[in-house]
Amino acid sequence: MQLTYLEAIRQGIWEEMAQDPSVFCLGEDIGIYGGAFKVTDGFIDAFGPERVIDTPIAESAIVGAAFGASLTGMRPVAEFQFMDFIGCAFNQISNMVAKTHYLWGAPAPLVLRGPSGGYVHGGPFHSQNPEMWFVHNPGLKVICPATPYDAKGLIKAAIRDNNPCIFFEHKYLYRRIKEEVPQDDYVVPIGKARVAREGRDLSIITYAAMVHTALEAADILKNEGIDLEILDLRSLVPIDREAIAQTVKKTNKVIILHEHSRTGGLAGELSAIINEEAFDDLDGPIVRIAGLDSAIPFSPPQEHHYLPKVEDVVRESRRLKAY
Amino acid sequence: MNRAHRAAPMGNIKPKSKASNAPNSRNGSRARVRADASSALERSSMNNGRSAKRNLRTYEIPDYRLEHPEFQILQRVEKDRQGQEHVRYEVTGDLDSPVPPIRDSQYLDKQQAIQIYRYMLLNRKMEIALENLYKQGKVVGGVYFGLGQEACSCASAFALDKDDWFAPMIRNQGSLLVRGFRAADTMMQYMAKADSPTKGRDGTSHFGDIEKRNMVSPISMLGDLIPVMSGVALGARLQGRNIAVMTYIGDGGQSTGVTYEGINFAAVQNLGLVLIVESNLWAYSTPSNMQYRCKDLAERAIGYGIPGVIVDGTDACQVYDAAHEAVERAHRGQGPTLIEAKMMRMKGHAIHDAASYVPKSMFDFWRKRDPLARFENYLVKEKKWLTQKENDGMIAEVEEIIEAEREIAVNSPMPTPESAEGGVFCEEGCHEIKPKYGVPKGKKGSAAYKETEAAVHLK
Numbered sequence: 001m002q003l004t005y006l007e008a009i010r011q012g013i014w015e016e017m018a019q020d021p022s023v024f025c026l027g028e029d030i031g032i033y034g035g036a037f038k039v040t041d042g043f044i045d046a047f048g049p050e051r052v053i054d055t056p057i058a059e060s061a062i063v064g065a066a067f068g069a070s071l072t073g074m075r076p077v078a079e080f081q082f083m084d085f086i087g088c089a090f091n092q093i094s095n096m097v098a099k100t101h102y103l104w105g106a107p108a109p110l111v112l113r114g115p116s117g118g119y120v121h122g123g124p125f126h127s128q129n130p131e132m133w134f135v136h137n138p139g140l141k142v143i144c145p146a147t148p149y150d151a152k153g154l155i156k157a158a159i160r161d162n163n164p165c166i167f168f169e170h171k172y173l174y175r176r177i178k179e180e181v182p183q184d185d186y187v188v189p190i191g192k193a194r195v196a197r198e199g200r201d202l203s204i205i206t207y208a209a210m211v212h213t214a215l216e217a218a219d220i221l222k223n224e225g226i227d228l229e230i231l232d233l234r235s236l237v238p239i240d241r242e243a244i245a246q247t248v249k250k251t252n253k254v255i256i257l258h259e260h261s262r263t264g265g266l267a268g269e270l271s272a273i274i275n276e277e278a279f280d281d282l283d284g285p286i287v288r289i290a291g292l293d294s295a296i297p298f299s300p301p302q303e304h305h306y307l308p309k310v311e312d313v314v315r316e317s318r319r320l321k322a323y
Numbered sequence: 324m325n326r327a328h329r330a331a332p333m334g335n336i337k338p339k340s341k342a343s344n345a346p347n348s349r350n351g352s353r354a355r356v357r358a359d360a361s362s363a364l365e366r367s368s369m370n371n372g373r374s375a376k377r378n379l380r381t382y383e384i385p386d387y388r389l390e391h392p393e394f395q396i397l398q399r400v401e402k403d404r405q406g407q408e409h410v411r412y413e414v415t416g417d418l419d420s421p422v423p424p425i426r427d428s429q430y431l432d433k434q435q436a437i438q439i440y441r442y443m444l445l446n447r448k449m450e451i452a453l454e455n456l457y458k459q460g461k462v463v464g465g466v467y468f469g470l471g472q473e474a475c476s477c478a479s480a481f482a483l484d485k486d487d488w489f490a491p492m493i494r495n496q497g498s499l500l501v502r503g504f505r506a507a508d509t510m511m512q513y514m515a516k517a518d519s520p521t522k523g524r525d526g527t528s529h530f531g532d533i534e535k536r537n538m539v540s541p542i543s544m545l546g547d548l549i550p551v552m553s554g555v556a557l558g559a560r561l562q563g564r565n566i567a568v569m570t571y572i573g574d575g576g577q578s579t580g581v582t583y584e585g586i587n588f589a590a591v592q593n594l595g596l597v598l599i600v601e602s603n604l605w606a607y608s609t610p611s612n613m614q615y616r617c618k619d620l621a622e623r624a625i626g627y628g629i630p631g632v633i634v635d636g637t638d639a640c641q642v643y644d645a646a647h648e649a650v651e652r653a654h655r656g657q658g659p660t661l662i663e664a665k666m667m668r669m670k671g672h673a674i675h676d677a678a679s680y681v682p683k684s685m686f687d688f689w690r691k692r693d694p695l696a697r698f699e700n701y702l703v704k705e706k707k708w709l710t711q712k713e714n715d716g717m718i719a720e721v722e723e724i725i726e727a728e729r730e731i732a733v734n735s736p737m738p739t740p741e742s743a744e745g746g747v748f749c750e751e752g753c754h755e756i757k758p759k760y761g762v763p764k765g766k767k768g769s770a771a772y773k774e775t776e777a778a779v780h781l782k
Contacts, residue, residue, distance in 0.1 A: 011772050018770040021763040024561060034775070041775040048766030050561060056591055061550040061584035068554020068568075071533050073758040074561060076554075091581070095542050096551065103524050104531045104540040107749035109756055138747050162749040162756055 003181040006174040008148035009113075010039050012155035013077055015185065017047050020075065023159055024051040026062060027079030027114075036081045037115055037174060059088035063112065067097050067164075070110040075159055080114030083168060084128045097164045098139030107162045113155070115171035117209055117259060118291075118307050122171075123298035129208075129260040129291075134166050135236050135269070141165040141190055142237040146211035148179045150234055153188025161190060170209045177212070191238035195247070199229035202253035202320055205244060205270055207233040210257045210308060217313035226321050236266060244270065245277035252283040253320050257308055262290035284323040287316050382625045386633040387641045388665065389423035392416065394685070396610040412610060414682040422691050425701040428640035430647050433708045435481070439639050440702055440709075441717060442477040443695050446497030448725045449506040453513060457674055461733065463515040464526055469494035471669030472603060474639040474694035477501050479599050479662075482646035483569055484654075486760070488555045490539040490548040490570040491528050494601070494668070498571075499528060502536045506725055510732035523738035533759075545576030549585025549598065556594035556653070562760035567653035569597040569646070575606020577623070578614050586659065590627045595653025597646060598661050601636065603668040608680045621663035629659045636664030637694040640701075666694070 003011065017023045024047075025040055031054040034041030044052040055062050059080065066076035080086050086093070093112070100106050118127040134140045141163055145151040151169070158165035196211050197218055204214040211232045218228040231247045233240065248254050254274060256267035267288040274286060292306045394416035401409050428436065450468050457466045469476055476497030480489055483502070491498045496509055504520075511519035512526050520530035521540075531540035539555065541548055552568040559566040572582055577600060589596035600620045604611050617623065624631025630652075634641040642664055649660035667689035671678035702709045709717070 007774060010775065014768075014772050015770070018768045018772075021765060021767065022758050024763075024765065038775055042773055046766075046773070047768040051763075051765040051768075053557075053592075056584070056587055058550075058584035058588060060547070060581040061553070061588035064547060064550025064581070064585060065554030065557055065588055068539070068551040068556070069558030069561070070554075071539060071551075072555055072558030072562065072760065073756050074558040074763065075756075091544050092547055092550070095544055096547050099542070100540070101749050102747045103529065104521050105746070106531060106533050106540070107754040107756055109749075141748075162754060 001181055001183055002178050003148045003152070004175050004178050005145075005148045005151050005170070006037065006039060008152035008181050009155050009169060010041070011181070012152040013040070013159070014043070014046070016156055016159040017043070017051065020159075022073060023075045023077060024053065024069075025077045025079065026053040026055050026066060028055055028057055028062075028081050030054060030079050035079060037171065039169075040079065059085055060092050063089040063092040063097065066110045066112070067092065067100075067108055070108045071106060075109050075111075077111045077113060077159060080112065082122075082126050083114045083116035083130055084125045086112070086114070086130055086166075087133075090133070093134065093140070093164075093166075094137050098137050100139070101163070102139055108164045109162045111155070111158045111165050111167055113158075113167035113169060115174070116168045117170040117172050118296050118303060119172040119209065121298065121300050121303055124295040127296040127303070129168070129258075131166070131168050131236055132260060132265060135266065139164065140237060141235065142168070143190060143235045144168045144170070144208040145234060146170070146173070146196070146208050146232050148177060148181050150188050150194070150232075152181055153186055154190065154234065157187040157190050160187065165190070168208065172209045173212070188234070190235050191240060193234055193240035193243035194232045195229065195243075196232040197228060197230040199227040199251065201227045201251060202255065202317060203229045203231060203247040203251045204255050204257055204313065204317075205231045205233065205247065206257040207236070208259070210259055213308060213310055214257060214313055216310045217317065220310070220314050221317055224318070226317055228317060239273070241273055241277060244273055248274050248278040249281045252281055253323070254282070255287040255289060255313070255316055255320060257289045257313060258291075259307060260291050261293045262288060263293050265290050284320050287320055289313060289316055384619065384621045384624070384631050384633060387426060387645060388633060388635040389426055389638075390420060390635070392420060392688070394418075394604075396612055396682070412680055412682055414685050418684050418688045422697070423635075425638050425697055425705070426635075426641050428644050431640060431643055433706070436640070436702060436706075437708060439478050439481050439643065440698050441721065442481070442497055442501050443473040443639065443698060444718060444721045445500050445506065445724065446473045446477055447695050448721050449496065449500070449509065449728070452506075452725050452729050453510060454674065456510065456514065456729070456733075462513045464513075465673035465675055466513060467493045467527060467673050468670045469496055471667050471689060471694065472601060472636065473497050474698065475599065475601055475636040475642050475664045475666060478639040478642035479569060479597075479646040482643055482650045483567060484650070486537070486564070487567040487569065487650065487653075488537040488539065488552065489568070490531075490541055490552055492541055492545075492548075492571040492573065492576070492601070493527055494603075495571055496528055499538070502538060504536065504538075506728035507731040510728060511735050514732060514735070515737065516732065516735035517738040517742070518735040522742060544579075546572060546579035546582035546585065549582055549596070550588055551585075553585055553589040553592065553594045553596050556589070556596060557592060559760050560594065561763045561765055562758045563764040564760040565595055565654055565656040567595045567597050567650040569599065569650070571599045571601055573606060574600070574602045574604065574611040574614050574620060575609065577620060586623075586627050586629070586661070589659040590629050593656070593658040595656070596659035597649040597653060598659065599646070600661060600663040602663055602665050603636075604685070605668050605672075605678070605681060607672040607676070619663060621661060624661040627659075627661070629661060631661040631663065633663045633665065636666030637689075637692045637697060639694060639698050666692075
C-alpha cells in the first residue's frame with residue numbers, strides 16, 4: 001500500500017493500539033478533532049475516549065501523566081502539538097523520565113511524539129528541531145525517521161520499547177512523500193542507520209527531511225561525476241557508530257548535514273565520533289551544513305536563508321570532492 | 324462513556340459525626356464560620372443558589388482544626404548599635420494561645436491510633452539517628468528533617484490501602500516507614516551506600532518501588548510528582564481500578580507551575596489524587612506570605628473545582644480522618660482532594676541551616692504543639708489506650724529497632740566506582756512490563772485500519 005509519511009505513522013500507532021490494550025494516546029486536540037495534523041484522526045471512534053484522551057494545554061501534565069501511567073505497565077503515546085512546545089515539559093522529561101531507570105530502576109515505556117522541522121513557514125515557534133536538547137540527556141531514545149517505511153517501523157518499535165522514546169516527526173514530510181509500505185507487522189530496530197544511497201566519492205551523514213535534500217543534491221551531482229553516499233541515521237540515540245565509521249572508511253570524505261543550529265549541533269558530536277573511529281581514513285576536513293545560529297525566522301525568504309538547501313549540499317560536495 | 328468526566332460535585336462521605344466533633348466550615352474569601360457539623364467535604368464545593376443574593380457565590384472550606392492561629396510575618400528593618408541596618412523577619416499574632424486538645428478521630432480505632440503513634444516514634448528516632456550519623460561524619464551531603472511534621476507524614480500514609488500509590492517529599496520520611504520501607508533504607512541513602520535502594524545513585528528519600536510498595540521516587544524539583552501521580556491513577560483506571568494516589572507539596576513547592584498543571588489534570592480527569600499540602604510556614608528561608616496571597620492554601624481547591632480541607636498537621640487524628648475521607652473518595656472514583664495541613668518546620672531547610680531567620684517566638688509556639696508529645700499525651704493520659712509502662716516499652720523497642728537499622732546501614736559498603744556505569748536504559752530482559760492491575764479495559768478497536776484524508780495545519 002502506498003502511504004504518506006503521516007499515514008504511515010498513523011497506521012503504526014493504530015496497529016499497536018489494536019494489538020496491545022496497554023497502548024493509549026493522550027495530547028491536545030487529539031480526540032474528536034484528530035490532532036492538529038490529523039495523526040490520530042478517527043482514533044477516538046475506533047478506540048474510545050478512554051484510550052484517546054484530550055488533555056488540558058499543559059505539557060508538563062501530559063508528560064507527567066504519561067510517565068505515571070507507564071509505571072503501572074501502560075504504554076502511553078503522548079502527542080506534542082508541535083515539538084517546539086516540548087520545552088514546556090523539559091523538567092518532566094529531563095529530570096523525571098530520563099533519570100528514572102538509572103536512579104531507581106523503574107522502566108518508563110512511553111513515547112513522546114510530534115511534528116518538528118522547518119520548510120513550512122511556521123515561524124520561530126512552529127519550526128524547530130529540538131532533538132539535541134534530548135541527545136545530551138542520557139536515558140532517552142531519540143528517533144527521527146525520514147521515510148514512510150521507517151516512520152511506521154520506528155513508531156511501532158518505539159511503542160514496544162521499554163524506554164522513553166522521543167519521536168520527532170518531520171512536518172515537511174507528512175504529506176509530501178509517499179512510498180510502498182508493507183501491510184504486515186514489522187518494526188525497524190531503533191539505533192540502526194540505513195544507507196539511503198550507495199556512493200563512492202563522499203558521504204553525507206544526515207537524517208529526517210535532510211535525507212531528501214541530500215538525495216536531490218546527489219541527483220544533480222551524478223551528472224558531474226560526483227557520487228554521493230547518503231547515510232540516514234534514523235535515530236540519534238542510540239547512534240549507529242559502526243555505520244558512521246563504515247561510510248567514512250568507504251568514501252574518506254564526509255559532510256554532516258542537519259537542520260538545527262550549527263553550534264552544539266549533532267555535527268559536532270559526529271565529528272568527534274569520526275575522529276575516534278576513523279581518523280586515519282579521512283582524506284579531507286569534516287564539513288558541516290546546518291541551520292544558522294539564530295531562531296528560525298518566519299518570512300519565507302528569511303526561512304529559506306536560515307535552512308540548509310540542496311544548493312548548499314551541491315556546493316560543499318564539489319568543494320570537498322576537489323579537496 | 325462510563326467515566327465521569329467532571330469532578331463529582333459532592334463527596335458523599337460522611338458518617339454523621341457529633342456536633343461537638345465536626346469541622347467548622349470557613350467561607351473561602353469571607354471567613355464565615357459555620358457551626359453545623361455534617362458532611363464537611365460534601366459542602367466543600369460550590370454552593371450557589373442557596374445564597375440570598377444570586378450574584379454572590381460562596382464556597383466553603385471545611386476546617387477540622389480546634390484552633391485557628393493567625394500570624395503575620397513581615398520583613399522589618401532594624402538598626403544595630405553601630406547604626407547598620409539589617410532586614411529581619413518579625414512575627415505578630417496569636418502566639419500565646421493555649422494548645423488545643425487532639426480531636427477524636429471518627430475512624431481510627433485504638434489499635435490503629437497506637438500503630439500511627441509507633442510509626443511517628445520510629446520517624447522521630449530515625450531522624451535523631453540520622454542527625455548523629457551526620458555529626459559522626461558518616462552522611463554524604465546533608466540531612467533533611469520532618470521534625471514537627473511526623474503526624475502529617477505517618478497518619479496520611481496510614482490511610483492508604485495496599486494497592487494505592489504514594490510519592491513522598493523530602494520530609495516525609497515517616498511515610499516511607501508506614502509503607503513498609505526500613506529505616507536502614509533511608510539511612511543508607513543518606514550515607515550513599517551500596518545497599519541503599521538506589522545503590523548509591525541518589526540520596527535522601529529519592530527512591531521508589533513500583534512492584535510491592537507502590538512508591539514513585541521524588542525528584543528535587545517541586546510539584547513534578549503531582550501530574551505523575553495523576554498518571555498513575557489514570558493507568559490504574561484504564562486497567563479498571565480506582566486507586567488513591569497520595570503525594571505531598573509544601574507551601575513553597577506549590578508555587579510552581581507544574582503544581583497547577585498536575586492538580587488541574589487530576590481534576591479534569593477525575594483521578595484519585597490525594598494531595599497533602601504541607602503548610603509548614605517556611606520554604607527554606609522564605610515565609611509563606613511571600614509565596615502566596617490567599618489566606619489558606621486549601622482555598623486553591625476552589626479554583627480547581629475539587630474539595631479542599633484544612634487540618635491541624637500536628638494532630639494525627641485530624642490528618643488521618645481527612646486523608647481517609649480523601650482516599651475513600653478516590654476509591655469511589657470521585658476524584659481528587661486537596662488537604663492543607665497546617666504545621667511548622669521545626670528545623671532548618673537541611674542540617675546545615677540553623678534557621679536563624681525564624682523568629683524565636685514561632686518556634687516556641689509550635690514546640691508546644693509537638694505532634695509526638697501531643698499524641699503520646701492523648702493516648703496515655705486522655706484515652707488511656709496505652710499505660711505508661713506500655714508506652715515506655717514501645718519507646719525502648721523502637722530505639723532498639725533504630726539501633727539495629729543503624730548497624731545495618733553503617734556496615735553496608737560504599738559502592739564501587741564502576742557501579743556508576745550501566746542501567747541508563749532498560750535493556751533486553753531487565754524488566755517484564757505488564758499492566759499492574761490486569762488487562763486494560765478500554766475499547767479494543769479493530770485491526771482494520773481506516774485511511775484518512777484531512778486538512779493540514781501547516782502545508
